[in-house]
């Protein structure tokens with residue numbers, strides 16, 4: 328195989344934290360070949376040479392994009408979403424009663440099914456949340472999935488995956504061959520492109536973070552530093568929800584497992600005061 332696997336590994340780890348074991352070289356080949364052809368390059372090695380030179384940011388972005396996995400569906404694994412409604416939200420409402428503001432983050436949202444599932448649940452709790460401000464941020468490293476998510480249009484296949492029929496009828500309408508999510512649900516979500524490898528402290532603190540099915544793609548070092556960042560981005564008493572198959576081998580001290588089975592963790596209620604709860608001045612999150 329004509330491919331500098333080590334250079335590609337280093338590049339993907341630096342750019343997106345992606346682990347890429349040599350035995351998965353075949354996967355890189357099949358995913359990168361279309362990028363090679365689109366740019367008229369002779370080989371994958373030539374592509375790797377250009378991206379590591381640092382002079383081809385567009386090519387580098389396309390290469391990272393090609394290596395990402397965006398698999399997602401509505402109410403994925405169901406139980407974390409039930410827990411969101413029955414446990415996390417009531418707990419957080421109790422804790423934030425004096426400020427009546429809740430901040431939620433879907434930190435690797437792919438094409439939007441996860442944050443829209445949360446937004447539909449918030450809508451169902453509208454009566455209880457009357458008088459509350461609930462900010463729902465959804466982000467992903469990939470600009471292309473953020474564009475798709477923002478459009479809020481899903482195929483027949485996508486709405487058949489995990490979305491209960493009553494939610495489809497209540498919150499979606501047909502636009503040509505797509506199902507479009509209701510505007511009041513779409514407007515609940517603020518979508519942004521954010522790399523979990525970057526410094527996320529500028530986002531302020533959140534009460535509930537869904538960071539599901541992304542850490543599994545990271546190498547150990549990146550996973551540990553992403554988890555440390557997520558833990559400090561949680562407000563006291565806040566919840567961190569990982570993917571069903573993800574665990575915290577080195578659980579940060581202030582996070583306690585609520586449900587190992589469903590990979591839900593909670594930060595101690597006491598500890599740092601709430602002043603970091605709000606995003607820092609100048610952040611878009613503060614201006615809504």
Ligand SMILES: C[S@@+](CC[C@H](N)C(=O)[O-])C[C@H]1O[C@@H](n2cnc3c(N)ncnc32)[C@H](O)[C@@H]1O
Pocket residue numbers: 342343344395396397398399400403434435436437438441466467468469472521522523524538539540541544570
């Ligand atoms: C498998 S999807 C999971 C989507 C959703 N959370 C779920 O559980 O259904 C993983 C997402 O993580 C995103 N991702 C990968 N590396 C990332 C990084 N360094 N920062 C932010 N998002 C990343 C990918 O673009 C992809 O959309």
